[in-house]
Amino acid sequence: MSLLADGVTILCVLAGLVFFAAGTVGLLRFPDTASRLHALTKADHLGLGLVVLGLLPQMDSLAGILRLLAFWALVLLASAATGPMIARLLRRQGGIT
Amino acid sequence: MIPALAADGLLAAGILALALGCVATRRAFASAALFIAYGLLLALAWARLDAPDVALTEASIGAGLSGVLLLGGVRRLEGLAEPSPDAETGPLLTILIGIGCAALTVAIGAAVLLLPDPTPSLAPQVAANLATTDLGNPVTAVLMSFRALDTLLESAVVLLAVVCVWALTPEGGWGGVAGLRQPVVRDGPLALLARVLPPLGIVIAIHILWVGADAPGGKFQAAAVLAAMWLMPWMAGLAPAPRIDARWLRLVLAAGPALFILIGLGGALAEGAFLAYPPGWAKPLILAIEIVLTASIAVALALLVMGPPEPPR
Amino acid sequence: MTEFLLAAALLVLVTVLGGLVRVLRGPADADRIMAAQLLGTGGIAALLLAGVAMAAPALFDLALILAVLAAFASVAMARLAPGDDPREPGP
Numbered sequence: 345m346s347l348l349a350d351g352v353t354i355l356c357v358l359a360g361l362v363f364f365a366a367g368t369v370g371l372l373r374f375p376d377t378a379s380r381l382h383a384l385t386k387a388d389h390l391g392l393g394l395v396v397l398g399l400l401p402q403m404d405s406l407a408g409i410l411r412l413l414a415f416w417a418l419v420l421l422a423s424a425a426t427g428p429m430i431a432r433l434l435r436r437q438g439g440i441t
Numbered sequence: 442m443i444p445a446l447a448a449d450g451l452l453a454a455g456i457l458a459l460a461l462g463c464v465a466t467r468r469a470f471a472s473a474a475l476f477i478a479y480g481l482l483l484a485l486a487w488a489r490l491d492a493p494d495v496a497l498t499e500a501s502i503g504a505g506l507s508g509v510l511l512l513g514g515v516r517r518l519e520g521l522a523e524p525s526p527d528a529e530t531g532p533l534l535t536i537l538i539g540i541g542c543a544a545l546t547v548a549i550g551a552a553v554l555l556l557p558d559p560t561p562s563l564a565p566q567v568a569a570n571l572a573t574t575d576l577g578n579p580v581t582a583v584l585m586s587f588r589a590l591d592t593l594l595e596s597a598v599v600l601l602a603v604v605c606v607w608a609l610t611p612e613g614g615w616g617g618v619a620g621l622r623q624p625v626v627r628d629g630p631l632a633l634l635a636r637v638l639p640p641l642g643i644v645i646a647i648h649i650l651w652v653g654a655d656a657p658g659g660k661f662q663a664a665a666v667l668a669a670m671w672l673m674p675w676m677a678g679l680a681p682a683p684r685i686d687a688r689w690l691r692l693v694l695a696a697g698p699a700l701f702i703l704i705g706l707g708g709a710l711a712e713g714a715f716l717a718y719p720p721g722w723a724k725p726l727i728l729a730i731e732i733v734l735t736a737s738i739a740v741a742l743a744l745l746v747m748g749p750p751e752p753p754r
Numbered sequence: 755m756t757e758f759l760l761a762a763a764l765l766v767l768v769t770v771l772g773g774l775v776r777v778l779r780g781p782a783d784a785d786r787i788m789a790a791q792l793l794g795t796g797g798i799a800a801l802l803l804a805g806v807a808m809a810a811p812a813l814f815d816l817a818l819i820l821a822v823l824a825a826f827a828s829v830a831m832a833r834l835a836p837g838d839d840p841r842e843p844g845p
Contacts, residue, residue: 368772377782384788395799422825425630429832434784448764462778474786478777493812505823509830657812669826
Protein backbone atom coordinates (compact mmCIF):
# COMPACT_ATOMS: atom_id res chain seq x y z
CA MET A 345 0.00 0.00 0.00
CA SER A 346 2.76 2.38 0.98
CA LEU A 347 4.62 1.47 -2.22
CA LEU A 348 1.53 2.37 -4.27
CA ALA A 349 1.11 5.65 -2.37
CA ASP A 350 4.76 6.55 -2.94
CA GLY A 351 4.40 5.68 -6.62
CA VAL A 352 1.42 8.04 -6.98
CA THR A 353 3.35 10.77 -5.17
CA ILE A 354 6.42 10.45 -7.37
CA LEU A 355 4.36 10.36 -10.57
CA CYS A 356 2.17 13.35 -9.73
CA VAL A 357 4.96 15.51 -8.31
CA LEU A 358 7.10 14.82 -11.39
CA ALA A 359 4.17 15.77 -13.63
CA GLY A 360 3.73 18.94 -11.58
CA LEU A 361 7.42 19.76 -12.06
CA VAL A 362 6.97 19.37 -15.81
CA PHE A 363 4.15 21.93 -15.76
CA PHE A 364 6.19 24.35 -13.66
CA ALA A 365 9.07 23.98 -16.11
CA ALA A 366 6.69 24.42 -19.05
CA GLY A 367 5.21 27.53 -17.46
CA THR A 368 8.63 29.07 -16.93
CA VAL A 369 9.85 28.19 -20.41
CA GLY A 370 6.64 29.61 -21.87
CA LEU A 371 7.05 32.77 -19.82
CA LEU A 372 10.57 33.17 -21.13
CA ARG A 373 10.21 32.06 -24.74
CA PHE A 374 6.69 32.87 -25.95
CA PRO A 375 6.74 35.81 -28.36
CA ASP A 376 4.03 38.08 -26.92
CA THR A 377 2.57 38.88 -23.53
CA ALA A 378 -0.85 37.35 -24.17
CA SER A 379 0.67 33.95 -24.98
CA ARG A 380 2.85 34.21 -21.90
CA LEU A 381 -0.27 34.73 -19.78
CA HIS A 382 -1.53 31.42 -21.15
CA ALA A 383 1.69 29.68 -20.10
CA LEU A 384 1.53 31.18 -16.61
CA THR A 385 -1.97 29.89 -15.88
CA LYS A 386 -0.89 26.35 -16.75
CA ALA A 387 1.85 26.44 -14.13
CA ASP A 388 -0.48 28.03 -11.57
CA HIS A 389 -3.39 25.64 -12.02
CA LEU A 390 -1.86 22.35 -13.08
CA GLY A 391 1.66 22.61 -11.67
CA LEU A 392 0.55 23.33 -8.12
CA GLY A 393 -2.52 21.10 -8.55
CA LEU A 394 -0.41 18.07 -9.45
CA VAL A 395 2.06 18.75 -6.63
CA VAL A 396 -0.85 18.92 -4.17
CA LEU A 397 -2.36 15.75 -5.66
CA GLY A 398 0.99 14.00 -5.28
CA LEU A 399 1.33 15.04 -1.64
CA LEU A 400 -2.17 13.81 -0.69
CA PRO A 401 -1.11 10.12 -0.19
CA GLN A 402 1.65 11.29 2.20
CA MET A 403 -0.82 12.87 4.64
CA ASP A 404 -1.94 10.69 7.52
CA SER A 405 -5.02 12.67 8.57
CA LEU A 406 -8.14 13.99 6.89
CA ALA A 407 -7.36 17.46 8.25
CA GLY A 408 -4.01 17.42 6.48
CA ILE A 409 -5.65 16.38 3.21
CA LEU A 410 -8.28 19.11 3.45
CA ARG A 411 -5.57 21.63 4.29
CA LEU A 412 -3.58 20.76 1.17
CA LEU A 413 -6.69 20.96 -1.01
CA ALA A 414 -7.47 24.37 0.53
CA PHE A 415 -4.09 25.66 -0.69
CA TRP A 416 -4.90 24.61 -4.22
CA ALA A 417 -8.40 26.11 -4.09
CA LEU A 418 -6.97 29.40 -2.79
CA VAL A 419 -4.37 29.65 -5.56
CA LEU A 420 -6.92 28.57 -8.22
CA LEU A 421 -9.29 31.31 -7.08
CA ALA A 422 -6.60 33.98 -7.01
CA SER A 423 -5.09 32.97 -10.32
CA ALA A 424 -8.47 32.70 -12.03
CA ALA A 425 -9.30 36.22 -10.86
CA THR A 426 -5.95 37.85 -11.70
CA GLY A 427 -5.77 36.31 -15.19
CA PRO A 428 -8.58 38.44 -16.67
CA MET A 429 -7.35 41.47 -14.72
CA ILE A 430 -3.89 41.16 -16.25
CA ALA A 431 -5.39 40.66 -19.71
CA ARG A 432 -7.51 43.80 -19.27
CA LEU A 433 -4.48 45.78 -18.14
CA LEU A 434 -2.62 44.54 -21.21
CA ARG A 435 -5.40 45.78 -23.50
CA ARG A 436 -5.53 49.16 -21.79
CA GLN A 437 -1.80 49.58 -22.22
CA GLY A 438 -2.05 48.61 -25.89
CA GLY A 439 -0.59 45.10 -25.67
CA ILE A 440 -3.60 43.39 -27.28
CA THR A 441 -5.21 45.03 -30.30
CA MET B 442 24.51 18.36 -0.97
CA ILE B 443 25.80 19.85 -4.24
CA PRO B 444 22.30 20.42 -5.74
CA ALA B 445 21.14 22.08 -2.51
CA LEU B 446 24.20 24.34 -2.61
CA ALA B 447 23.49 25.19 -6.26
CA ALA B 448 19.86 26.06 -5.44
CA ASP B 449 20.96 28.28 -2.54
CA GLY B 450 23.48 30.00 -4.80
CA LEU B 451 20.77 30.61 -7.37
CA LEU B 452 18.43 31.95 -4.68
CA ALA B 453 21.11 34.37 -3.45
CA ALA B 454 21.92 35.43 -7.02
CA GLY B 455 18.21 35.97 -7.71
CA ILE B 456 17.83 38.18 -4.61
CA LEU B 457 20.85 40.28 -5.65
CA ALA B 458 19.62 40.58 -9.24
CA LEU B 459 16.16 41.71 -8.09
CA ALA B 460 17.62 44.20 -5.62
CA LEU B 461 19.82 45.69 -8.34
CA GLY B 462 16.94 45.76 -10.82
CA CYS B 463 14.68 47.40 -8.23
CA VAL B 464 17.15 50.24 -7.73
CA ALA B 465 18.24 50.59 -11.37
CA THR B 466 14.81 50.55 -13.05
CA ARG B 467 13.70 53.99 -14.18
CA ARG B 468 9.94 53.34 -14.11
CA ALA B 469 8.33 53.55 -10.69
CA PHE B 470 5.74 50.82 -11.28
CA ALA B 471 8.35 48.30 -12.49
CA SER B 472 10.47 49.14 -9.45
CA ALA B 473 7.56 48.42 -7.08
CA ALA B 474 6.77 45.12 -8.86
CA LEU B 475 10.43 44.12 -8.54
CA PHE B 476 10.31 44.99 -4.85
CA ILE B 477 7.38 42.58 -4.33
CA ALA B 478 9.20 39.76 -6.12
CA TYR B 479 12.31 40.59 -4.08
CA GLY B 480 10.34 40.28 -0.82
CA LEU B 481 8.93 36.92 -1.93
CA LEU B 482 12.42 35.55 -2.61
CA LEU B 483 13.73 36.95 0.67
CA ALA B 484 10.93 35.13 2.53
CA LEU B 485 11.93 31.86 0.83
CA ALA B 486 15.57 32.51 1.76
CA TRP B 487 14.63 32.99 5.44
CA ALA B 488 12.66 29.74 5.30
CA ARG B 489 15.78 28.01 3.90
CA LEU B 490 17.79 29.49 6.78
CA ASP B 491 15.41 27.84 9.28
CA ALA B 492 13.98 31.16 10.47
CA PRO B 493 10.25 30.69 9.84
CA ASP B 494 9.29 33.61 12.11
CA VAL B 495 11.33 36.05 10.03
CA ALA B 496 10.08 34.42 6.82
CA LEU B 497 6.46 34.94 7.88
CA THR B 498 7.12 38.60 8.68
CA GLU B 499 8.98 39.20 5.43
CA ALA B 500 6.22 37.56 3.36
CA SER B 501 3.41 39.50 5.06
CA ILE B 502 4.90 42.93 5.81
CA GLY B 503 7.87 43.05 3.41
CA ALA B 504 6.51 41.57 0.20
CA GLY B 505 2.77 42.03 0.71
CA LEU B 506 1.93 45.27 2.45
CA SER B 507 5.07 47.35 1.80
CA GLY B 508 4.90 46.38 -1.87
CA VAL B 509 1.28 47.46 -2.19
CA LEU B 510 2.08 50.63 -0.21
CA LEU B 511 4.71 51.47 -2.83
CA LEU B 512 2.26 50.69 -5.66
CA GLY B 513 -0.29 53.03 -4.12
CA GLY B 514 2.40 55.70 -3.86
CA VAL B 515 3.29 55.24 -7.53
CA ARG B 516 -0.37 55.61 -8.45
CA ARG B 517 -0.62 58.88 -6.51
CA LEU B 518 2.57 60.27 -8.06
CA GLU B 519 1.02 59.90 -11.53
CA GLY B 520 -1.39 62.72 -10.76
CA LEU B 521 1.42 65.12 -9.88
CA ALA B 522 3.43 67.23 -12.30
CA GLU B 523 6.96 66.14 -13.22
CA PRO B 524 9.53 67.71 -10.89
CA SER B 525 11.16 70.75 -12.48
CA PRO B 526 14.77 70.33 -13.63
CA ASP B 527 16.15 72.71 -10.98
CA ALA B 528 14.79 70.37 -8.31
CA GLU B 529 17.30 67.74 -9.46
CA THR B 530 20.21 66.99 -7.19
CA GLY B 531 23.55 68.42 -8.26
CA PRO B 532 26.56 66.21 -8.92
CA LEU B 533 28.07 67.02 -5.52
CA LEU B 534 25.00 65.72 -3.64
CA THR B 535 24.89 62.61 -5.85
CA ILE B 536 28.53 61.86 -5.05
CA LEU B 537 27.99 62.43 -1.32
CA ILE B 538 24.94 60.12 -1.30
CA GLY B 539 26.97 57.50 -3.18
CA ILE B 540 29.86 57.74 -0.71
CA GLY B 541 27.47 57.53 2.23
CA CYS B 542 25.75 54.41 0.90
CA ALA B 543 29.06 52.75 0.03
CA ALA B 544 30.46 53.49 3.51
CA LEU B 545 27.37 52.00 5.15
CA THR B 546 27.63 48.87 2.98
CA VAL B 547 31.33 48.44 3.81
CA ALA B 548 30.63 48.97 7.52
CA ILE B 549 27.86 46.33 7.58
CA GLY B 550 30.00 43.89 5.56
CA ALA B 551 32.95 44.43 7.92
CA ALA B 552 30.72 43.93 10.97
CA VAL B 553 29.47 40.62 9.58
CA LEU B 554 32.98 39.42 8.66
CA LEU B 555 34.46 40.48 12.02
CA LEU B 556 31.88 38.60 14.11
CA PRO B 557 33.71 36.55 16.76
CA ASP B 558 33.62 32.78 16.47
CA PRO B 559 31.52 31.33 18.09
CA THR B 560 28.99 34.12 17.57
CA PRO B 561 27.81 35.55 20.92
CA SER B 562 24.28 34.39 21.62
CA LEU B 563 21.63 34.81 24.30
CA ALA B 564 19.74 31.77 23.02
CA PRO B 565 20.72 29.52 26.00
CA GLN B 566 19.40 32.10 28.50
CA VAL B 567 16.15 32.40 26.53
CA ALA B 568 15.76 28.61 26.47
CA ALA B 569 16.46 28.42 30.22
CA ASN B 570 13.84 31.05 31.09
CA LEU B 571 11.22 30.07 28.51
CA ALA B 572 9.19 28.21 31.15
CA THR B 573 8.51 31.43 33.11
CA THR B 574 6.38 32.78 30.23
CA ASP B 575 4.25 29.65 29.58
CA LEU B 576 4.95 30.19 25.87
CA GLY B 577 6.22 27.50 23.50
CA ASN B 578 7.74 29.79 20.89
CA PRO B 579 11.02 31.37 22.06
CA VAL B 580 10.69 34.17 19.48
CA THR B 581 7.33 35.24 20.93
CA ALA B 582 8.82 35.00 24.45
CA VAL B 583 11.63 37.39 23.47
CA LEU B 584 9.27 39.79 21.69
CA MET B 585 6.57 39.88 24.34
CA SER B 586 8.45 39.29 27.59
CA PHE B 587 12.25 39.50 27.61
CA ARG B 588 12.42 42.42 25.17
CA ALA B 589 8.81 43.62 25.42
CA LEU B 590 9.98 47.25 25.47
CA ASP B 591 11.24 46.91 21.88
CA THR B 592 7.87 45.58 20.76
CA LEU B 593 6.05 48.39 22.58
CA LEU B 594 8.21 50.97 20.79
CA GLU B 595 7.64 49.21 17.45
CA SER B 596 3.88 49.41 17.85
CA ALA B 597 4.22 53.10 18.77
CA VAL B 598 6.32 53.67 15.64
CA VAL B 599 3.52 52.27 13.46
CA LEU B 600 1.10 54.68 15.14
CA LEU B 601 3.55 57.55 14.60
CA ALA B 602 3.78 56.63 10.91
CA VAL B 603 -0.01 56.98 10.58
CA VAL B 604 0.19 60.42 12.21
CA CYS B 605 2.94 61.41 9.76
CA VAL B 606 0.91 60.23 6.76
CA TRP B 607 -2.13 62.15 7.98
CA ALA B 608 0.05 65.21 8.45
CA LEU B 609 0.56 65.21 4.67
CA THR B 610 -3.16 65.87 4.11
CA PRO B 611 -3.50 68.70 1.58
CA GLU B 612 -5.25 71.97 2.40
CA GLY B 613 -8.96 71.49 3.00
CA GLY B 614 -8.83 67.69 3.22
CA TRP B 615 -8.44 67.32 6.97
CA GLY B 616 -10.97 65.00 8.58
CA GLY B 617 -12.01 63.56 5.21
CA VAL B 618 -12.10 59.97 3.98
CA ALA B 619 -8.63 58.36 3.93
CA GLY B 620 -7.01 57.81 0.56
CA LEU B 621 -8.09 58.32 -3.04
CA ARG B 622 -11.69 57.61 -3.94
CA GLN B 623 -11.88 54.10 -5.43
CA PRO B 624 -14.23 53.49 -8.37
CA VAL B 625 -16.94 50.97 -7.51
CA VAL B 626 -16.57 47.60 -9.26
CA ARG B 627 -19.81 45.65 -8.97
CA ASP B 628 -18.89 42.52 -10.90
CA GLY B 629 -15.98 40.88 -12.65
CA PRO B 630 -12.90 39.17 -11.19
CA LEU B 631 -11.90 41.98 -8.80
CA ALA B 632 -15.34 42.15 -7.19
CA LEU B 633 -15.48 38.35 -6.89
CA LEU B 634 -12.10 38.13 -5.16
CA ALA B 635 -12.91 41.13 -2.95
CA ARG B 636 -15.99 39.29 -1.68
CA VAL B 637 -14.60 35.72 -1.42
CA LEU B 638 -11.06 36.26 -0.13
CA PRO B 639 -11.66 38.32 3.06
CA PRO B 640 -13.62 35.64 4.99
CA LEU B 641 -10.86 33.12 4.23
CA GLY B 642 -8.14 35.64 5.05
CA ILE B 643 -9.68 36.58 8.39
CA VAL B 644 -9.75 32.91 9.45
CA ILE B 645 -6.11 32.56 8.37
CA ALA B 646 -5.15 35.69 10.33
CA ILE B 647 -6.79 34.37 13.51
CA HIS B 648 -4.95 31.08 13.02
CA ILE B 649 -1.59 32.84 12.58
CA LEU B 650 -2.21 34.96 15.69
CA TRP B 651 -3.23 31.97 17.78
CA VAL B 652 -0.37 29.63 16.84
CA GLY B 653 2.08 32.48 17.56
CA ALA B 654 2.22 31.46 21.21
CA ASP B 655 3.79 28.08 20.48
CA ALA B 656 4.84 28.15 16.82
CA PRO B 657 6.01 30.75 14.28
CA GLY B 658 3.36 33.43 13.86
CA GLY B 659 2.07 36.37 15.83
CA LYS B 660 0.46 39.78 15.78
CA PHE B 661 2.40 41.60 13.08
CA GLN B 662 1.84 38.83 10.53
CA ALA B 663 -1.83 38.43 11.47
CA ALA B 664 -2.32 42.20 11.33
CA ALA B 665 -0.77 42.36 7.85
CA VAL B 666 -3.20 39.71 6.58
CA LEU B 667 -6.16 41.48 8.21
CA ALA B 668 -5.12 44.80 6.68
CA ALA B 669 -4.83 43.15 3.25
CA MET B 670 -8.33 41.70 3.67
CA TRP B 671 -9.68 45.20 4.35
CA LEU B 672 -7.76 46.76 1.45
CA MET B 673 -9.06 44.17 -1.02
CA PRO B 674 -12.74 45.29 -0.96
CA TRP B 675 -11.49 48.89 -0.60
CA MET B 676 -9.65 48.60 -3.94
CA ALA B 677 -12.86 47.30 -5.50
CA GLY B 678 -14.82 50.27 -4.12
CA LEU B 679 -16.99 47.89 -2.09
CA ALA B 680 -15.76 48.84 1.40
CA PRO B 681 -15.45 52.56 2.06
CA ALA B 682 -12.35 53.96 3.72
CA PRO B 683 -13.03 55.55 7.13
CA ARG B 684 -13.01 59.28 7.81
CA ILE B 685 -9.77 60.03 9.62
CA ASP B 686 -11.58 62.03 12.31
CA ALA B 687 -13.85 59.09 13.22
CA ARG B 688 -13.72 58.49 16.97
CA TRP B 689 -13.82 54.67 16.73
CA LEU B 690 -10.85 54.76 14.36
CA ARG B 691 -8.72 56.81 16.76
CA LEU B 692 -9.73 54.50 19.63
CA VAL B 693 -8.79 51.29 17.79
CA LEU B 694 -5.49 52.82 16.66
CA ALA B 695 -4.49 53.83 20.18
CA ALA B 696 -5.95 50.82 22.06
CA GLY B 697 -3.02 48.43 21.45
CA PRO B 698 -0.10 50.62 22.52
CA ALA B 699 -2.22 52.09 25.37
CA LEU B 700 -3.07 48.66 26.80
CA PHE B 701 0.58 47.64 26.45
CA ILE B 702 1.70 50.71 28.45
CA LEU B 703 -1.02 50.17 31.09
CA ILE B 704 0.00 46.55 31.63
CA GLY B 705 3.63 47.70 31.73
CA LEU B 706 2.81 50.26 34.44
CA GLY B 707 0.85 47.58 36.30
CA GLY B 708 4.04 45.50 36.27
CA ALA B 709 5.96 48.44 37.67
CA LEU B 710 3.50 48.70 40.59
CA ALA B 711 3.17 44.97 41.28
CA GLU B 712 6.64 43.67 40.48
CA GLY B 713 8.78 46.79 40.67
CA ALA B 714 9.82 46.83 37.01
CA PHE B 715 8.14 48.33 33.93
CA LEU B 716 6.65 45.53 31.78
CA ALA B 717 7.37 42.82 34.36
CA TYR B 718 4.54 40.29 34.43
CA PRO B 719 3.44 38.85 37.81
CA PRO B 720 4.30 35.11 38.08
CA GLY B 721 1.59 32.95 36.53
CA TRP B 722 0.03 35.93 34.75
CA ALA B 723 2.49 36.14 31.88
CA LYS B 724 0.53 34.16 29.31
CA PRO B 725 -2.95 35.71 29.79
CA LEU B 726 -1.49 39.23 29.83
CA ILE B 727 0.62 38.57 26.73
CA LEU B 728 -2.42 37.12 24.97
CA ALA B 729 -4.53 40.18 25.80
CA ILE B 730 -1.81 42.52 24.50
CA GLU B 731 -1.36 40.46 21.33
CA ILE B 732 -5.08 40.43 20.46
CA VAL B 733 -5.64 44.17 21.00
CA LEU B 734 -2.34 45.08 19.31
CA THR B 735 -3.32 42.98 16.27
CA ALA B 736 -6.44 45.11 15.78
CA SER B 737 -4.49 48.38 16.23
CA ILE B 738 -1.68 47.38 13.88
CA ALA B 739 -4.09 46.02 11.24
CA VAL B 740 -6.00 49.31 11.13
CA ALA B 741 -2.75 51.32 11.14
CA LEU B 742 -1.24 49.30 8.27
CA ALA B 743 -4.41 49.62 6.18
CA LEU B 744 -4.48 53.40 6.79
CA LEU B 745 -0.82 53.67 5.77
CA VAL B 746 -1.61 52.02 2.42
CA MET B 747 -4.74 54.12 1.87
CA GLY B 748 -2.78 57.34 2.44
CA PRO B 749 -3.87 60.84 3.46
CA PRO B 750 -7.32 62.19 2.51
CA GLU B 751 -7.85 64.15 -0.70
CA PRO B 752 -9.17 67.70 -0.60
CA PRO B 753 -12.81 67.98 -1.81
CA ARG B 754 -13.07 68.95 -5.48
CA MET C 755 10.63 9.63 0.03
CA THR C 756 11.98 12.56 2.06
CA GLU C 757 14.93 13.01 -0.30
CA PHE C 758 12.65 12.92 -3.33
CA LEU C 759 10.31 15.56 -1.94
CA LEU C 760 13.18 17.83 -0.91
CA ALA C 761 14.77 17.46 -4.33
CA ALA C 762 11.42 18.27 -5.94
CA ALA C 763 11.10 21.39 -3.75
CA LEU C 764 14.56 22.56 -4.86
CA LEU C 765 13.72 21.84 -8.50
CA VAL C 766 10.50 23.87 -8.38
CA LEU C 767 12.45 26.72 -6.81
CA VAL C 768 15.17 26.59 -9.47
CA THR C 769 12.54 26.44 -12.22
CA VAL C 770 10.58 29.48 -11.12
CA LEU C 771 13.80 31.39 -10.46
CA GLY C 772 14.29 31.17 -14.22
CA GLY C 773 11.14 33.27 -14.55
CA LEU C 774 12.97 36.10 -12.77
CA VAL C 775 14.33 37.18 -16.13
CA ARG C 776 10.77 38.27 -17.02
CA VAL C 777 10.36 40.27 -13.81
CA LEU C 778 13.60 42.06 -14.60
CA ARG C 779 13.11 42.55 -18.35
CA GLY C 780 9.36 42.98 -18.71
CA PRO C 781 8.77 44.50 -21.26
CA ALA C 782 5.08 44.98 -20.44
CA ASP C 783 3.91 45.62 -16.87
CA ALA C 784 1.75 42.52 -17.27
CA ASP C 785 4.91 40.41 -17.84
CA ARG C 786 6.36 41.52 -14.51
CA ILE C 787 3.11 40.84 -12.66
CA MET C 788 2.87 37.36 -14.21
CA ALA C 789 6.45 36.45 -13.37
CA ALA C 790 5.98 37.64 -9.78
CA GLN C 791 2.82 35.54 -9.57
CA LEU C 792 4.65 32.47 -10.90
CA LEU C 793 7.33 33.08 -8.27
CA GLY C 794 4.61 33.09 -5.59
CA THR C 795 2.96 29.89 -6.82
CA GLY C 796 6.32 28.14 -7.16
CA GLY C 797 7.26 29.28 -3.67
CA ILE C 798 4.02 27.80 -2.31
CA ALA C 799 4.66 24.49 -4.09
CA ALA C 800 8.26 24.35 -2.81
CA LEU C 801 7.16 25.15 0.76
CA LEU C 802 4.44 22.47 0.67
CA LEU C 803 6.90 19.86 -0.64
CA ALA C 804 9.51 20.81 1.97
CA GLY C 805 6.85 21.02 4.70
CA VAL C 806 5.68 17.45 4.04
CA ALA C 807 9.25 16.16 3.63
CA MET C 808 10.48 17.62 6.92
CA ALA C 809 7.12 17.34 8.74
CA ALA C 810 7.37 21.08 9.54
CA PRO C 811 3.94 22.69 10.03
CA ALA C 812 5.56 26.15 10.20
CA LEU C 813 6.31 25.90 6.48
CA PHE C 814 2.61 25.22 5.83
CA ASP C 815 1.68 28.41 7.68
CA LEU C 816 4.26 30.31 5.65
CA ALA C 817 2.75 28.90 2.44
CA LEU C 818 -0.70 29.96 3.68
CA ILE C 819 0.43 33.56 4.26
CA LEU C 820 2.19 33.52 0.90
CA ALA C 821 -0.98 32.29 -0.85
CA VAL C 822 -3.21 35.00 0.65
CA LEU C 823 -0.76 37.86 0.23
CA ALA C 824 0.40 36.80 -3.25
CA ALA C 825 -3.24 36.96 -4.33
CA PHE C 826 -3.55 40.39 -2.70
CA ALA C 827 -0.32 41.66 -4.28
CA SER C 828 -1.22 40.34 -7.75
CA VAL C 829 -4.62 42.00 -7.61
CA ALA C 830 -3.09 45.24 -6.36
CA MET C 831 -0.46 45.20 -9.13
CA ALA C 832 -3.07 44.60 -11.83
CA ARG C 833 -5.41 47.18 -10.30
CA LEU C 834 -2.85 49.92 -9.61
CA ALA C 835 -0.75 49.60 -12.78
CA PRO C 836 -0.70 52.81 -14.82
CA GLY C 837 -3.62 53.16 -17.20
CA ASP C 838 -5.90 50.49 -15.81
CA ASP C 839 -9.55 51.37 -15.32
CA PRO C 840 -11.40 48.62 -13.43
CA ARG C 841 -14.84 49.79 -14.55
CA GLU C 842 -14.27 48.77 -18.13
CA PRO C 843 -15.96 45.45 -19.05
CA GLY C 844 -13.67 42.44 -19.27
CA PRO C 845 -12.12 41.09 -22.46
